[in-house]
Amino acid sequence: MMQKSGLGQKINRVWAIFLLVFLVAPALVALPVSLTPKRFLSMPTDTLSLRHFEKLFTSPEWISSFVQSATIALTSAAFATILGTLCAIGLWRISSRAGEVVRAFLLLPLVIPPIISAMAFYRLFVPLGLIDSYLGLMLAHTVLAAPLVLITVSASLAGFDPRLEQASRNLGASSMTTLLRVILPSIRPGVLAGAVFAFIASWDEIVVTLFLSKFNVYTLPRRMWNGIRENTDPTVAAAAVVLIGITIIAFLIWALVQRRARTQNS
């Protein structure tokens, strides 16, 4: 049906664009700032410069932080994906009230303010000697990211016919074979989406990282945080642009996966 009121439609569209700008503009400010020729955070006036990108990609500190963040994010995303997926399948199989209580517990890291999680990890990790270690941060990020995987995989499992699992077992397949050959292929979009979310969650995590790292571990968000606090270095803006770029790429991958899954289903 055609909309009769052209004016109402126009107002709607303007409003939508305004909202979009409101949401996205703050993030996009980083783009012009990263191109400033000056030595401090500022908008470029007459000339543009790539010097801060140059510094970002040549400075050993920034490169090290980049590699550290990527290592931690990839590892914790992998851990979180395995744990979250197995957990979602387990809860789906049990499907009892007790299981739902367990699920609520597992989702707590999403609900609890990050600062509380940070304190809890700190208290736990000091006696374990995990402060300022890669392993400590990977474990913490895994705990924070696993619920995201649990949610996306559970959503996929909600549309999975439990009779397929019964059929597989009836045809002689062990639980492991059933998992690998029937369940996982069917819920793959949810697993991949969860992995992407887990990666992003770890990639830009700052609160817990600040508590758990000192000298050894220096992730990208932490270096940006320090860069702003200590010397308003525009390299931070360049790093932000790179981060935004990587996040957009991750989301594009996710969107493509979703689209492929949808065309496969239809």
Place this chain on the structure above:
Amino acid sequence: MTQPSAQTHQGSAPYEGLRLNGLTKRFGRFTAVDGVDLHIRRGEFLTLLGPSGSGKTTLLMMIAGFQDISAGDIALDGHSITTVPAEKRNFGMVFQGYALFPHMSVRDNIAYPLSVRKRPHAEITARVDEMLELVQLTKFDTRLPGQLSGGQQQRVALARALCFAPPVLLLDEPLGALDKKLRIEVQAQLKAIHQRVGTTFIYVTHDQEEALSMSDRVVIMQNGRIEQLGTPQELYQRPATQFAASFLGKSNFLHCSDGLYALRPEKIDICPATQTAGAPLGPHRTTAVVHSVTYFGSILSYTVALPDGTTLQVDVDAWRGGPTLDRGAQVTLDWPDEAAVKLAPDTP
């Protein structure tokens, strides 16, 4: 309540086949299956027939190993399999809705039970080809299940379940999703396949026509118990209870001094009152008035009222049964003694 013939064995070893002893399933305080004793002979086509909630599907799921058993025992050829997990029972199953793996081709679906058993590649290919031919789907082997019609999917499910030559095939309302015309066609195919492969078929349905037309024996279930067990003829001609008589086919019920009798509508003779003026009085001869007439093509179904107000259904062959009687016509009814079957009181 069961027929004598159902309890005798047909020669061979006494424990051959599948034996259920006091099989019981409780969900909390609700008893879904209540002490079922049943011997399913090797190679027979046995149907579990009952309304929804009668426990037939739960019983099948217990045989398949998907439902824990609250009490009782299942034995195959004399060996208890009660504690054997579903994947080790080697029973084929055709699920309601077929449960085909959507991401696998028809060929991979059928090959699945062999490939999880790690059979050699050549053997799998040969066997799958054989199964594809059995269900006449050779040309569709590379399709995905989503690209097949309901009837074709049903055949893939059948081929997949039979591929590893299971001793027992369980079928859970496999024709439920098909339209009526296709259902009758598939019934004939199923029966032919049963005769070709010789596997024991245990078939769950709520459709009495399916039960009658395909089965060697039928188990009528109600409230988790076996109401009656017998061949389709036995069940139809000699129903044991009111429930059995009304669930399988149509029946009139006559309250007599010594109990309740079932009388099938087609076993009552009906003719205009005027024609029988000189005929001898039969044992059950009675007069009645035609209340309504319904035409079903092959049969005419009359509802007639007896003088005492009770109504009976009388079915007549529409072609051989003489001229149609009008509403309000005076008629004479009669039936032979053996047409009325004495029923046991219903179990609560």
